[in-house]
Amino acid sequence: MHNIKDSAEFEVLGKNVIREEGHGKVTGLGKYAIDLEMPRMLWAKIKRSTRPHAKIINIDVSRAQSLAGVHAVLVDKDCPQTLFGFGCYDEPLLARGKVRYIGEPVVAVAADSEAIAEQACDLIEIDYEDLPAVFDVHEAFQTNPPAIVHEEQERYRRVPIGPVQYDPKHPNAFGYYRIRTGEVEKGFKEADVVLERTYTNAMMGHAPMERHNSVSLWDADGNVTVWSSSQAAYPLLNQISEALDIPHSRIRVIIPKYVGGGFGGKIEMKAEGLCAVLSRVAGNRPVKIVYTREESLCWAGVQHPFDMKIKSGVRKDGTITSCEMFVLVNGGAYAQHGFLVTRQASYGPLGSYRFPNFKLDNYVVYTNQPPGVAYRGFGNTQIHFALESHIDELANAIGMDAYEIRRKNILVEGEINAAGEIQHSVAGSELLDEIKKGLEQHGTLVREGKGPWRRGRGIAFANKDSVAPSASSAIVKVHNDETVEIRHSAGNIGQGSSTTLIQIAAEFFKVRPDRVKTAEVDTWITPYDQLTGSSRITFAAGNAVLMACEDVKGQILKMAAEVMQASPEELDLAGMKVFVKDNPDRFMAVRELFRTVFFTGSFLPTGGELLGKATFTVPSSKIDPETGHAADDGMRKIFSFCTRAAQAVEIAVNTETGEVKLEKIAIANDVGLATAVAAIGGALLIIVSPVEPSLDRVYIGRTFCVVVLAGLGSVTGTLAAGIILGVIESLVLTMFGASWAPAVAYGLLLLVLGIRPQGLFGR
Amino acid sequence: MRRALNIEINGRKQVLEIEPNELLLDVLRLGVGLTGTKEGCGEGVCGSCTVMVDGELVRSCLTLAMQVDGKAVTTIEGIANGSELHPLQRRFLEHGAVQCGFCSPGLILTAKALLSSNPDPSEAEVRDAIRGNFCRCTGYVKIVEAILAAAAELRSGANA
Numbered sequence: 001m002h003n004i005k006d007s008a009e010f011e012v013l014g015k016n017v018i019r020e021e022g023h024g025k026v027t028g029l030g031k032y033a034i035d036l037e038m039p040r041m042l043w044a045k046i047k048r049s050t051r052p053h054a055k056i057i058n059i060d061v062s063r064a065q066s067l068a069g070v071h072a073v074l075v076d077k078d079c080p081q082t083l084f085g086f087g088c089y090d091e092p093l094l095a096r097g098k099v100r101y102i103g104e105p106v107v108a109v110a111a112d113s114e115a116i117a118e119q120a121c122d123l124i125e126i127d128y129e130d131l132p133a134v135f136d137v138h139e140a141f142q143t144n145p146p147a148i149v150h151e152e153q154e155r156y157r158r159v160p161i162g163p164v165q166y167d168p169k170h171p172n173a174f175g176y177y178r179i180r181t182g183e184v185e186k187g188f189k190e191a192d193v194v195l196e197r198t199y200t201n202a203m204m205g206h207a208p209m210e211r212h213n214s215v216s217l218w219d220a221d222g223n224v225t226v227w228s229s230s231q232a233a234y235p236l237l238n239q240i241s242e243a244l245d246i247p248h249s250r251i252r253v254i255i256p257k258y259v260g261g262g263f264g265g266k267i268e269m270k271a272e273g274l275c276a277v278l279s280r281v282a283g284n285r286p287v288k289i290v291y292t293r294e295e296s297l298c299w300a301g302v303q304h305p306f307d308m309k310i311k312s313g314v315r316k317d318g319t320i321t322s323c324e325m326f327v328l329v330n331g332g333a334y335a336q337h338g339f340l341v342t343r344q345a346s347y348g349p350l351g352s353y354r355f356p357n358f359k360l361d362n363y364v365v366y367t368n369q370p371p372g373v374a375y376r377g378f379g380n381t382q383i384h385f386a387l388e389s390h391i392d393e394l395a396n397a398i399g400m401d402a403y404e405i406r407r408k409n410i411l412v413e414g415e416i417n418a419a420g421e422i423q424h425s426v427a428g429s430e431l432l433d434e435i436k437k438g439l440e441q442h443g444t445l446v447r448e449g450k451g452p453w454r455r456g457r458g459i460a461f462a463n464k465d466s467v468a469p470s471a472s473s474a475i476v477k478v479h480n481d482e483t484v485e486i487r488h489s490a491g492n493i494g495q496g497s498s499t500t501l502i503q504i505a506a507e508f509f510k511v512r513p514d515r516v517k518t519a520e521v522d523t524w525i526t527p528y529d530q531l532t533g534s535s536r537i538t539f540a541a542g543n544a545v546l547m548a549c550e551d552v553k554g555q556i557l558k559m560a561a562e563v564m565q566a567s568p569e570e571l572d573l574a575g576m577k578v579f580v581k582d583n584p585d586r587f588m589a590v591r592e593l594f595r596t597v598f599f600t601g602s603f604l605p606t607g608g609e610l611l612g613k614a615t616f617t618v619p620s621s622k623i624d625p626e627t628g629h630a631a632d633d634g635m636r637k638i639f640s641f642c643t644r645a646a647q648a649v650e651i652a653v654n655t656e657t658g659e660v661k662l663e664k665i666a667i668a669n670d671v672g673l674a675t676a677v678a679a680i681g682g683a684l685l686i687i688v689s690p691v692e693p694s695l696d697r698v699y700i701g702r703t704f705c706v707v708v709l710a711g712l713g714s715v716t717g718t719l720a721a722g723i724i725l726g727v728i729e730s731l732v733l734t735m736f737g738a739s740w741a742p743a744v745a746y747g748l749l750l751l752v753l754g755i756r757p758q759g760l761f762g763r
Numbered sequence: 764m765r766r767a768l769n770i771e772i773n774g775r776k777q778v779l780e781i782e783p784n785e786l787l788l789d790v791l792r793l794g795v796g797l798t799g800t801k802e803g804c805g806e807g808v809c810g811s812c813t814v815m816v817d818g819e820l821v822r823s824c825l826t827l828a829m830q831v832d833g834k835a836v837t838t839i840e841g842i843a844n845g846s847e848l849h850p851l852q853r854r855f856l857e858h859g860a861v862q863c864g865f866c867s868p869g870l871i872l873t874a875k876a877l878l879s880s881n882p883d884p885s886e887a888e889v890r891d892a893i894r895g896n897f898c899r900c901t902g903y904v905k906i907v908e909a910i911l912a913a914a915a916e917l918r919s920g921a922n923a
Contacts, residue, residue, distance in 0.1 A: 018856050025864030026852035026871065028799015028839035035798035209803050209811060209865035209899050260801075260865030261899050293804045494863025494900050 012506040014715060017513045019499045021257045021492065030258040033229040034213045034290055041215065042071055042282055044275050044289040045117035047107035047124050048299065049099035052135070052368040053147055054128035056098060061107060064120035069112040071282040073120065079277050084243040086235070086268060088165070088174055088335035089157040090150060091371075093243055093274045098131065100149055100333035101368050103299035105271070110278040110287045133368040137307055137330040140172040140367045148172060149333055149366035162343060163625040174331060175339045175364040177346040179628035181418040187322020187357030191313025193397045199310065199386035203330075204303040206375060208493075210260020211296040216275035217286040224279075225252045226272045231262035231491045232531035233521050239269035244276060255491045255521040262493035264374035265301050267533050268336055301373030304341055304364075305330045306382040314394045318408040322357040325349065327383070329364040332371035338364040341372065344465065344534075345379025346628070349387045350417045351463035351642045352428070353409040358418040360628070374533060380464055388460040402459050403436050410461070420629035421621075422636040427644055427670040428461070435459060435648035438666025445650065452656040455663065459648040465639035467534040468620035473527035474544035476505060476552050478610040480594035480602045482576040484509060484516040486548075489529035490541040491521055497537045501545045508549040510574040528615070539641060544616040552612025559593050559604070645669040705745040709752055711759025721760060724748075769833050772797070773841025781828055788812050788823035791838060799839040799868050803897065810896030813869035814838050820876045839868035842875060850913040850920075851875055858909035862900035870896045874910045882918055886911060 024030020061073045076094040083089045095106045107124050111117035134140045134147040148171050150156070158165055162177045188194050214228035224246065230236050233253045241248050259266070275287040291300055306329055313322040327345070331338035342364040350358070375381070395405040410428040417423055436459075445457050475487040484505050492498040498518040506513040519526055529541060557568040560578035564571065564586065572581050579587035593610075594602045604610070618640040621630040630636045650664040706725055710717035729744045752760060768779045772795060781790055791797045791814070800823055803811035807825040814823045815837040842849045851871050854860070861867050870893060877884060877892040884892070889910045890903070898906065 016857075016859070019861065021864070022856045022861055023848075025861050025867050026839075026848065026855050027843055028797070028868045030864070031798065032801075032865070034801075035792070037793070037796075207899055209801070209809070209863060209897065211803070258864065261863040263899070293806070494865075496862065 009715060010507055011510060012503045012513055015503075017499055017503055019496050020502055020518060021498065024258060031256055032210055032258040032260055033215070033227050033256050034210055034260070035258075036215050036227055036256070036288070038215065038217075038286040038288075041286045041288055042110040042112065042278070043114040043117050044108060044110045044271065044278055044287050045114065045121050046105045046271065046274075046289070046295075047109070047121040047126070048295075049095060049102055049104040049106050049126075049128075051099055051128045051130060052102050053131040053133035053149070054099050055131060056095060056106070057127040057129050058125075059107060059127075060125040063123040063125075064107075064109060067111075067116065067120050067123060069116040070109060070120045071112070071285070072108075072110040072278045072287075073124075074108045074274070074277060074281065075106070078281065079274070080243065080245045082243055082245050083156070084239050084269065084273070085156075085335050085339070086239070086337050087159045087161070087339035089242070090153065090174070091334040091336070093277065099128070100366075101370050103295075103370055104333065105274065108271075108274050108278055110275075110282045110285075114290070134172070135367055135369055137305070137328045137365050137367060140330075140365045141170055141328055141363060143169050143171075145172050147368065149368060150174070153366075158339070161623070162628075165339075170363065170365070172366040173363045174335050174366055175329075175342050177343050177360070177362045177628060178626075179346060179350070179358060179360040179419055180626065181355065181359070181420075181629075182322075182357035184322045184324045184357045184359045188311075188313040190315070190321045192316045193394070194311065194313045195390075195394055195397055196309065196311040197390055197393060199306075199308045199389055201306055201382050201385060203305045203369070203372075204375065205297040206261075206263040206265030206301070206303070207297060208261030208263055208265060211291045211293060212266065212270045212300045213288070213290040214270065214272045214275060215286050215288045216272055216279050218276045218280035218284060220284050222246075223250050223252065224276045225254065226276065227254045227256065228270075228272050229259050229266060230255050230272075231259065231264075231266040231493045232533060233489045233491060233523050233526075234528055235267060235531050236269055236272060237523050240273045240276065243269065243273035251523070253521075253523045255489075257492065257498070257518075257520050259491060259493045262491075262532070263376050264337075264378070264533060266493065267531055268301060268373055270300055299370055301336060302332070302370050303375035304332075304338060304372035304379065304382065306345070306379070306386070308383065308386040310386060310390045312390060312394055314398055314405075316398050318395075318398065318400050318405045320353065320355060320394070320409050323349075323355045324358075325360045325362070327360070327362040329362065329379070330367055330369060330372070331364040332367060332369045334371040335364075335366075336371040337373040337378070338371070341374055341379040344467070345383045347419055347421075347465060347638060348380045348383040348463070350419045350421070351423070351465055351644070352384075352387065352411065352461055353391075353406075354411055354415065355418040377464055378467075378534060380462070384460075384462045388462070392458070403432060406459070406461055407432055416636065419638060420627075420632065420636060421638045423642070425641065425670070425672075428463075428646075431644055431646040431668040431670060432459070432461065434668035435646045435666040438668070439648040439650065439664060442650070442664050449652055452654050453652050454655055455650060455652050457648065457650045459646065461644070461646045463642050463644045464535055465642045466536045466539065467530070468618045468637060468640040470530055470534075470536055470540050470618040470640045471615060472529045472536075472540040472544040473613070473615040474501075474541065474548040475527055476545065476548040476612040478552055478556065478576075478590060480591060482511070482515065482590050484511065484549075485519060486516065486545055487519040487526045488541050488545065489521045489523065489526040490537045491532040492518075493532055495532075495537075497532065497541065500538050501541060504542050504545050505549055508546060508553075509576060511576055515576075527613070535643065536640060540616055540618070544614055547614030547616055548612040550612070551614055552610055555610055555612065556590055556593070559606075560588055560590075563593070564588060643670055643672075705749045709749055709760055711761045714759070714761040717759065717761025724760075766829065768828055768831075770828075770831060771835040773837060774835075779828075783827070783829055785828045786824060787814070787821070787826040787828045787831060787836070790828040791823060791836070797838050797840050801865055801868060803865065808897070809866070810869045810873065810893075811866055813872050813896065815872055815876060818876070818879065820873060837872070839871060842871070849875070850916045851878075851910065854909040854913040854916070855906070858905050858912060860901060860905040860909040866896055866898045870898065870906060874913070877910070878914050878917060882914060882921070884911075884914060889914075
């Protein structure tokens with residue numbers, strides 16, 4: 001369909017490209033949302049609850065209101081009486097009637113300065129009547145819990161996914177998913193060993209370096225504009241619409257090109273809606289809020305603590321016969337992402353291994369803790385931690401190697417998993433083999449170290465799904481200087497997604513990446529994108545950009561055909577030149593399509609613009625609410641795609657102090673084609689940050705040698721050079737001993753550069 | 764009660780009227796509009812707000828502006844030579860040491876201070892120097908590489 005897929009060699013993809021917004025970042029000139037200032041701008045502060053669960057008896061804001069420099073003070077009754085959420089709609093802008101966690105917003109203030117707003121908050125007096133509180137997820141899950149966090153939850157609006165979500169037997173549970181495959185009891189009987197274990201993980205904060213912040217303006221025409229350090233423009237727009245009860249068409253969300261990290265913590269609306277109300281009350285002045293680090297860590301969404309009970313049966317040969325999971329997710333005081341995180345986590349285990357019999361019940365439960373949100377994988381990190389720990393325990397129980405048991409049960413290409421989903425592009429076995437080799441090249445493990453130090457090795461496997469149904473749109477404009485402009489709404493939160501999209505468009509048009517740029521995300525200009533999250537941008541937005549490029553190319557060929565007196569089918573486009581396929585010497589530059597027709601300057605003779613537009617969607621199969629299975633509809637699709645990864649480590653533990661050192665690590669990730677090598681390399685290296693300083697050189701040095709050996713820019717050559725180096729290293733290792741191994745790469749490099757400076761496969 | 768602050772910012776001498784309790788960070792960001800200096804934590808832990816005062820590194824979120832009266836402040840906006848990036852800035856870009864970029868100004872200034880006192884640092888010395896600068900994206904490996912590459916470039920430039 002797209003010529004990009006047909007070409008074996010890429011000119012821009014897979015190369016290191018300086019990131020689009022890089023200059024602004026290293027010079028300090030790029031403006032993050034936190035750097036924005038506007039004329040007449042006010043500063044907001046939120047007075048937060050000091051009680052975990054309490055009735056609000058009285059709020060006295062009189063002293064705050066009369067403080068000089070204060071322009072607006074809001075309590076719940078001053079706000080639209082709406083409820084917003086992300087699948088389960090349960091949250092007011094400010095606490096309504098009672099508070100449900102320490103840190104819940106109760107009063108909001110806008111003032112001339114942050115200091116005045118803070119002082120005003122100190123002058124507000126709130127009388128509470130404490131209610132019993134519940135923090136523990138097991139207590140909260142009881143039929144008669146110590147406290148019911150949302151008495152009215154039966155009436156809450158929800159998106160209809162999964163089985164019936166509200167069960168009066170568990171009045172605090174707000175989301176429930178189940179999966180049923182085969183008969184677990186029968187599977188346990190077929191096993192030689194049955195093991196039951198419980199795994200828990202702690203609550204965590206995302207801690208993006210740029211704290212949550214935004215500027216909101218409710219203007220005199222009734223439009224709400226929000227500039228936010230967000231990772232999801234359209235979900236934010238939708239939440240503002242629900243919270244303020246105004247239509248999408250009245251809302252404009254702008255995300256600056258510079259966003260200081262997100263990690264899942266900047267998908268939901270924070271105070272954008274609340275500050276819009278402050279803006280209106282304060283006379284249509286822009287209102288800025290910057291969360292303190294404490295607010296950002298504790299009250300802007302946390303990673304959900306999971307309690308995961310797993311019972312599995314395994315035969316002596318390593319075959320897993322049955323698996324039963326019971327998961328309780330501590331959702332905190334409001335549903336937020338908990339509703340969806342719980343669903344994604346329910347399917348997480350099923351992308352790794354084969355379970356002939358499988359049963360899962362997964363509840364997300366209200367407590368009086370801070371609400372949880374997405375955190376680097378929508379619940380997958382929690383569930384994989386449990387599953388991988390459990391697989392290790394199963395291996396121990398039958399005296400099998402951690403690698404062998406995984407290899408035995410790993411899903412393979414084309415297999416249908418325990419949720420009825422067909423598995424595509426599965427690299428499970430290969431990844432496991434890679435990390436095994438990776439660690440084995442360091443020789444056998446020596447457990448005893450110096451003094452109190454002991455060593456051990458371990459491996460883990462993971463898969464990560466990406467949400468479906470999924471949709472991204474893109475607009476691609478070709479300017480009269482042949483610059484390509486991409487308009488998309490996939491927020492670049494530091495992962496470099498706009499540069500990835502630039503590379504895709506540059507590869508398509510066969511132009512240098514600096515001839516392509518992206519527009520700032522602005523929902524009045526840039527088209528729909530589901531969200532920067534769920535690992536979906538390169539795939540979903542990337543395909544949308546590619547399709548929009550195809551669209552605009554069609555327009556260019558059609559216009560050029562008239563000028564060149566040929567049919568569009570006879571023509572092709574590369575490097576912004578339209579040429580006759582059979583006779584490339586007959587060509588015209590795209591810029592020649594633009595003429596100065598009249599005094600308005602250089603435009604298309606027909607007027608208008610070269611504007612391509614496309615939407616890329618991934619459908620999903622209908623899910624049976626009883627079994628959680630994908631329907632057998634020819635697709636058998638629950639997610640857009642699934643990526644897989646494996647890691648092996650050798651660690652040293654100080655048995656006296658408990659200090660742990662990461663000594664060696666092998667990482668194998670199935671990244672498909674790496675569109676941006678440096679970006680992905682950097683992202684993978686985060687895992688090794690606490691490694692001793694010299695370790696990474698082993699990999700970097702070799703990689704450098706392989707790339708230079710191959711000749712820069714040759715993809716197949718790199719593969720060949722990698723194999724050559726590997727074979728020679730192994731030979732030298734065997735024949736001359738391990739101490740010679742590091743010399744091989746550099747020796748070989750010197751030799752080749754001496755004979756053939758452009759590299760083995762370089763042009 | 765506003766007071767006069769004599770300050771040199773990125774080579775330019777200025778007299779600012781400020782409140783005595785204003786932080787250097789706020790004077791730079793809100794007063795002068797140099798928003799390249801970032802506030803990550805506001806309590807001197809994360810290193811994002813690092814600037815140089817007479818060549819020494821300070822946390823501008825813990826420094827009263829009045830404390831730098833009569834001194835020269837260098838921020839991230841002041842280290843490039845016109846439109847030509849400082850080798851540290853360029854190497855950060857080339858090595859993929861910048862992701863979200865929020866910590867980059869503090870890290871680049873910290874590295875600059877290191878290289879002016881120790882032009883040929885070992886990898887361990889680089890890691891030690893940037894201990895007080897948090898980065899949540901990169902895992903530091905690329906940052907260390909970039910600093911070492913810039914150090915080598917600056918040394919060869921000095922010898923030439």
